[in-house]
Amino acid sequence: MTTRRGPLRFPHLLSAVACAAVVLSGCGSQPFGPKPGSGQTSTARPASSPRQHAVADAARIMASFPQPPGAVHTGLIASLTEAGERPATPDLASVTRWWRVPGRPQGVLAWIRAHLPSGFTADGTGRGNGSWIDTFALPAVPGVLTQRELVVLATAYRGQTAIRVDAQVVWLPARSAAERVPADVTTITVTPVFGFNRNPRAKRLDHAFTVTDPAKVARIVALVNGLTRFPDGSFSCPAEFGGQMRLAFFTHPGRLAAARLIAEYGGCGVVSVRIGGQAMPALSEYPQSGPRLPQRVLAIAGVSWPVEPGAPA
Numbered sequence: 001m002t003t004r005r006g007p008l009r010f011p012h013l014l015s016a017v018a019c020a021a022v023v024l025s026g027c028g029s030q031p032f033g034p035k036p037g038s039g040q041t042s043t044a045r046p047a048s049s050p051r052q053h054a055v056a057d058a059a060r061i062m063a064s065f066p067q068p069p070g071a072v073h074t075g076l077i078a079s080l081t082e083a084g085e086r087p088a089t090p091d092l093a094s095v096t097r098w099w100r101v102p103g104r105p106q107g108v109l110a111w112i113r114a115h116l117p118s119g120f121t122a123d124g125t126g127r128g129n130g131s132w133i134d135t136f137a138l139p140a141v142p143g144v145l146t147q148r149e150l151v152v153l154a155t156a157y158r159g160q161t162a163i164r165v166d167a168q169v170v171w172l173p174a175r176s177a178a179e180r181v182p183a184d185v186t187t188i189t190v191t192p193v194f195g196f197n198r199n200p201r202a203k204r205l206d207h208a209f210t211v212t213d214p215a216k217v218a219r220i221v222a223l224v225n226g227l228t229r230f231p232d233g234s235f236s237c238p239a240e241f242g243g244q245m246r247l248a249f250f251t252h253p254g255r256l257a258a259a260r261l262i263a264e265y266g267g268c269g270v271v272s273v274r275i276g277g278q279a280m281p282a283l284s285e286y287p288q289s290g291p292r293l294p295q296r297v298l299a300i301a302g303v304s305w306p307v308e309p310g311a312p313a
Helices: 050-063 105-115 214-225 293-301
Strands: 002-005 022-024 072-074 092-101 121-128 131-138 145-157 160-171 187-193 209-211 234-237 240-250 259-266 270-275 278-284
Touching: 050 092, 050 145, 050 160, 105 131, 105 145, 105 160, 187 214, 209 214, 209 293, 214 240, 214 293, 240 293, 259 293
Parallel strands: none
Antiparallel strands: 002 234, 022 092, 072 092, 092 160, 121 131, 131 145, 145 160, 187 209, 187 240, 240 259, 259 270, 270 278
């Protein structure tokens, strides 16, 4: 088991992170689209950046929250100044609202669970300090939004129930131009690293190779430049056995590599990147669709590695 930086998942317990009524890590706003599962189409123009997309999505999620009968919208409620849970990332758009509702906390949460719009799924529940919490999730938007949640915290309050609702959306930062492999690359070398695999056939069957065909070079460069950043956070990953695919990109023979990538076999699918000798934010091995990066590179080059690097013999 390996721990990597990656998508955030937290135990659904009450945390001690205070937040204001509206928290946006960054600025900007966009009209939000239809409620999940409504079948409607939106005429609003799409957000122009992942951050703006997250801001719009958080507003839409909050707008879709089903207010229980008799709910009265209030300002900040002193007993609910702390979020039930909060992703520990700066790339977060968050909207918070408070209500007073007739009834007991458990009954109020049960009503909310039964009346959420389609598309939300239960993502955890917890209890602590006289409060109850339910978390509901929407599917991620690949390459744009990595976490989309509605967090409802309920507690007894003056003979009624006070609820705090947080719509939280984590976006994936777009890659800057400095993080991309140069377009004038002419040669790519691809080298296997076998890690813990002691199979004597591996080095004979999985050979290093060089790609110089302009069309293939361009496709591999485009593939790498189309990968997204690896999300912030910590989580457990599948075991890895040291297997890697190493790629070096050259613009001219005899010069230093313009870019170097290391793609792991196993683990979390992290791609380490250096551009012009400088370390860049890690990328994810997973393209928007299709196989992982190493398999795509081999297919484009027309090369087969019969023994997967790193896999136990």
